[in-house]
Amino acid sequence: MIHSSAEELEQLEIELLLEALYRRYGYDFRDYFYESARRRILRRIQRNQLKSVAALQHAMLHDETVADELLKDLSINVTEMFRDAGFYQTLREQVLPQLSTEEHLKIWHAGCSSGEEVYSMAILLTELELYSYSRLYATDFNVAILERAMEGICPLGEMSR
Incomplete structure (x- = not known):
């Protein structure tokens, strides 16, 4: 039996969630900066009063409203005139x-x-x-x-x- 730390399991769940988001809805955040995605996903779990990343994945797969909320969470709206x-x-x-x-x-x-x-x-x-x-x-x-x-x-x- 392979033993994984809680952090490794959480990372796997997040990777699976992002894969599911891509395969179900076509939005690809799989190469998104991990820590940023993690923070946003955990915030969504808290807002939806869910118990885990897996629960968010299930909700997102079966409820487009949850998927839309997650997409808004993952989108970065940082912009400014002549930014670069x-x-x-x-x-x-x-x-x-x-x-x-x-x-x-x-x-x-x-x-x-x-x-x-x-x-x-x-x-x-x-x-x-x-x-x-x-x-x-x-x-x-x-x-x-x-x-x-x-x-x-x-x-x-x-x-x-």
């Missing part, structure tokens, strides 16, 4: 000039959160006079946060950064 300055500088200086001869630009922001990075892209494209023939797509599985992005309102505090 080096990325935008490289985009401005090296990538977009090469694309300026294209007839149309289509840019997809997957996991757009509340939209600040999409707004940043729109500003950059406008500054480079590329916006008029660009189409920006923004998606996120967290409907509530996507609705906030669709409002097109960015808090003034975000703009001052």
